[in-house]
Amino acid sequence: MSSFVKRILSAVVLLPLLILFTLLLPQYHMIGFVFFFTVAFILGSHEMYNIVRKKGDVSKLAMLAVVFPVLEYASKHFGLSDLTNFHFFMLLVILTFIIELFKGAKDDFSSSISRVSLTSLVLIYPGLTSTFVIDLAFLPDPTPYIFLYFAFVFSSDTFAFFTGLLFGKGNQGFIKVSPKKSVAGYIGGSLIPALIGSLVPVLFPAYYAFTPLVGFFLGLFTSFFAEIGDLVESLFKRSAGIKDSGTIIPGRGGILDSIDSLMIAAPAFMILSHIFGLV
Numbered sequence: 001m002s003s004f005v006k007r008i009l010s011a012v013v014l015l016p017l018l019i020l021f022t023l024l025l026p027q028y029h030m031i032g033f034v035f036f037f038t039v040a041f042i043l044g045s046h047e048m049y050n051i052v053r054k055k056g057d058v059s060k061l062a063m064l065a066v067v068f069p070v071l072e073y074a075s076k077h078f079g080l081s082d083l084t085n086f087h088f089f090m091l092l093v094i095l096t097f098i099i100e101l102f103k104g105a106k107d108d109f110s111s112s113i114s115r116v117s118l119t120s121l122v123l124i125y126p127g128l129t130s131t132f133v134i135d136l137a138f139l140p141d142p143t144p145y146i147f148l149y150f151a152f153v154f155s156s157d158t159f160a161f162f163t164g165l166l167f168g169k170g171n172q173g174f175i176k177v178s179p180k181k182s183v184a185g186y187i188g189g190s191l192i193p194a195l196i197g198s199l200v201p202v203l204f205p206a207y208y209a210f211t212p213l214v215g216f217f218l219g220l221f222t223s224f225f226a227e228i229g230d231l232v233e234s235l236f237k238r239s240a241g242i243k244d245s246g247t248i249i250p251g252r253g254g255i256l257d258s259i260d261s262l263m264i265a266a267p268a269f270m271i272l273s274h275i276f277g278l279v
Contacts, residue, residue: 022146030137033146034073041130042066043255047245048126051256052118054240056111059096059103059119065127072131076138085131092123125232125263126256132266139279144207148200149222152193153265156223157230163188178234186227193223214276222269229264233257 022033045065052058068085075084096119104112139145164172164185171183197219198212208215233256237245246254273279 018150022143026143029073029077030142030146033142034069034134034137037130037133037259038069038073040255040259041069041126041133043248044126044130044245044259045122047254047256048122048236051236051240051242051245052122054242056114056118058122059099059115061092061096061099062119062122064092065123068123068127069130069134072134073137076135085128089123089128093120096120125236126259129263129267132270133262135270136266139273141207144204145273145278148197148208149266149269151196151200152219152222152269153226153261155193155196156189156226156265157261159192160185160189160227175231177231177238181231189227190220190223193226194220197222210276210278214278218269218272218276221272222265225268226261226265229261232264233260 018033018036020032022030022036026032045063048065049058049062052062067088071088072085075081081087096116100112100116103115136142136146136149160181164182167184167188168182172181173179174183174186175181194216197215197217199215201208201210201212201215210218233245237243244253245256248254270279
């Protein structure tokens, strides 16, 4: 069975599950959606931990990155400070510094910068970046905007693939970290979501109270950062000398290989939603 067919089959199984979790469990701030992605981020944190270990020693404190999505949900649900996760992150970084004061003596502190940097990287990615996905559940009207966000990210990935396949010959290698990606793919992966963003307020005005122009830019920039998310994970994998982050999803590799775009696109989507006054 080819990798492409496996990817299609995986999408056929996983996407309906995600839709069902989102639609059927809107209670307690989209608890089904949050549970689905919290599990994904926990598994993704484990994969990222294993990736960075190929580049050097990493403190086991990095595995506490799995707490970030849980803490983000709890802080939002119970009305705690929006800075709760940032404070937790800073606490873990300071603890990493303290541990390194003693652990670093074993190699005369020659690898201290590497250990602290790699540990902090896991805490940020997918640790802190995961919190923006969880924040989608706390939008004033979350369900339509969660589906809009998915439409942007998934259409970006899908149309980048097909436009690259159809028109990408001769314009590949623009980004060295992912040489098989083409300029045509990047353009298609951004313009189709922008078109979707322009159409949804026209087709579904009861759910999306923004202008087509706002929708265009929301789709354009969300999809742009989704493509950046795919490249960022490619960067980490190339640096570690691996092809996939794991083997858990047939045809796609690991969990990180499937949520990389979602993690980087979510901050862009949320920030733009605030700028445009949608939340």
